[in-house]
Amino acid sequence: VMADWGKCLDFGVSIARQARTVVLDAFEAQKVVSLKTSPADLVTETDQGVENLLISAIKEKYPTHKFIGEESVAAGASPVLTDSPTWIIDPIDGTTNFVHRFPFVAISIAFAVNKQTEFGIVYSCMEDKLYRAQRGKGAFCNDIPLRTSGLEDITKALVVTEIGTERDDLSLSTLTSNIYRLLKIPIHGIRAVGTAAVDMCLVASAGADAYYHVGMHCWDIAASALIVSEAGGVVHDISGGKFDLMSRRVIAASSRTVARGIAQVVEAFPCERDDGLPDLLPLDPKVIGLNLTSRCSTLVQGTYPKLLW
């Protein structure tokens, strides 16, 4: 018998609504901003406050459940996904937007059992759009069913990506040359909203045809990856291979054809996996001179080879 996590999803939606009021109250106020992994990786007291609110509410209701929360990991918790029921939380996706009052910020809550995402919630706070999906039961925005665009022709695609928080040369040159190569295909355009969770929900709701990114974390996209696939889209690794939630790489697209078109031109730069395991991409260390145990910040020459379908 397959467990139905519908009640759990309803609870997740109710706490996401509570959390949104905290975000709205803080949005216009002055913020105390701290830095995390780079001068562009920001955190505020509201990120931590919202995460604490969500986790303490869930703990009270489901004392045995586990957590991977962005700010708990920043505070030293280990982000390892086990088979236990686990809530994967980004209390504010788009903290830079939040700090600047650029009006796109989201609360992202995913729930996984046996390492499989059972439901995902993305609340785009300023737009008041609540996206959700339950595995096998479709994706919705404010209760309206979602469908991706279904676009097959990459030359007509509007593609979303993020600039990320890396500021080292290899990451930046890979990032900009990926955008350059996509525009040269040509495609219709590139967008970056500043929140990976909302970017992917735009693919799910057919406002964009694809999203790709290297360097985001599992909490940015765990919920929205299910929302995209339940809306009929495809979710892959940037190599074109199988999506791996902890790998920090993703392509989400309206169709396999568009995903393949993106995989053919974009390259990844090395990022330490969220779970700390060695990178499982079929790397050729001779070609790229990469020490597999090297951290994300290590500069290496070259990029990953492609694994095309």
Ligand SMILES: O=P(O)(O)OC[C@@]1(O)O[C@H](CO)[C@@H](O)[C@@H]1O
């Ligand atoms: O820190 P935050 O606000 O939760 O994450 C913001 C974010 O822009 O960082 C990633 C870029 O590295 C994005 O994909 C993600 O949405």
Ligand SMILES: [Mg+2]
């Ligand atoms: Mg985030």
Ligand SMILES: [Mg+2]
């Ligand atoms: Mg965040």
